Amino acid sequence: MGETVRPDDLGADLGEKATLLQFSSAFCAPCRATRRILGEVSDMVEGVAHVELDAEAHLDLVRRLKIVRTPTVLVLDEAGRVVRRATGAPRKPDVIAALGEAIP
Structure with missing residues (x-):
């Protein structure tokens, strides 16, 4: 994919190993489910x-x-490079599998 996202793009630090970057909008019901799933995975x-x-x-x-x-989720490696992207509410096993590509 080749695109890189920096902390100043986000107004937040990148994860030490990977970052789950979620783009949402105010009236997006699937965005709420996505927030919950990505929060659970990042806690795990x-x-x-x-x-x-x-x-x-x-x-x-x-x-x-x-x-x-929205929602669109980008999986970033530790350097902020986009390694996977998906639209719609993800399934937790898919998010974990995508992290496997981002974390060496």
Whole structure:
């Protein structure tokens, strides 16, 4: 995918090992379920951060990363490189599998 996200893009630190970056919008019901799932996974896996951004408040980043719907989740490695992306509410096993690609 090649795109890199920096802490100053997020207004938050990247995870020590990986970051689950969630783009949400105010009236998005699947975004709430996604927030819960990603929060549970980041609590389970040491060194993984979950960062949720309001897509409307981060339009430059949304355009740069070609985010077209919410929720969109990007899995970032420790350097902020996008290694996986998915739209819609994810399943917990899929998130854990995607982290396996990001964490060496």
